[in-house]
Amino acid sequence: MKLDSQRQIPEPRITLVGAGPGDPDLITMKGAKALGDADVILYDALVNEDLLDYAKPGAVKVFVGKRSGQHSSTQQEINQLMVDYALNYGHVVRLKGGDPFVFGRGYEEMNFAAGYNIPVKIVPGLSSSIAVPGLQQIPVTHRGLSESFWVVTGTTASGAMSNDLYEAVRTKATVVVLMGMNKLKEIVRLYQQEGKSRLPVAIIQNGSTDLEKCAVGIVDTILEVAEEKRIAAPAIIVLGEVVSLHPDFQPIRDFFETIQTEIN
DSSP states (O other): OOOOOTTTTOOOOEEEOOOSOGGGGOOOHHHHHHHHOEEEEOOTTTOOOOGGGGGGGTTTEOOOSOOOOOOOOOHHHHHHHHHHHHHSEEEEEESBBBBBTTTOHHHHHHHHHHHTOOOOOEOOOHHHHHHHHHHHOOOOOOOOTOEEEEESSSTTTTTSOTTHHHHHHHSSSEEEESOOGGHOOOOOHHHHHTTTTTTTEEESTTTTTTOOOOEEETTTHHHHHHTTTOOSSSSSESSSGGGGGGGGGHHHHHHHHHHHHHHH
16 A cells, blocks of 8 residues: 555544445445445445446445455455554545445444444445335235245354254244355245245345346245346345245146146
């Protein structure tokens, strides 16, 4: 980091900004204003780079996300970069996909900055856990179908499936799984073991963007449907009766009603 010794450095400060689920129009007005005021922007892989157009001329833009075949910054490296840029440039915006405090490690970054007495402001963002199902006409709660919802990580820091899923599967709540595509087979098996083979499921890839894809089925068929539609990460998994409200679920409902009629 090369500095001009004559340059006057503004007071260091950091703003954690949620970029929303992917569509750049879904960032908040306050988030866009923060980007326009930033001296440095540190942004993740899930952030739509169109948002960088809000930056003022001369702002430093630093990619700190993970992309295939490229070096990815560790959380410790990101924390240190954030502080170093703040001390040497002034206002740093840490731009994160979704909401900084929903599996965004936002509190860790805020806490690290506090160790250097650097003030931090938070600008919430639309979490993909709610916004992406909503854009697909799937409410996470709906009278008569679901009174609550869980947002669970599919994969923990150790690489294992979250223990919370074992609890969530026993409830009638809508369950939204983030970062869970590599655990999809295990999640399906878990719901089957709980006797929920016909529970509606949706998987939404690249939600809110031009590349969005959606697979709708039931627990017993979702693996095949996802493979057929070539669904891959980044994607969210939504399990619950509310998925039956998606337009693509109607043919599935009709099929099972026909089968039931024939049995009777």
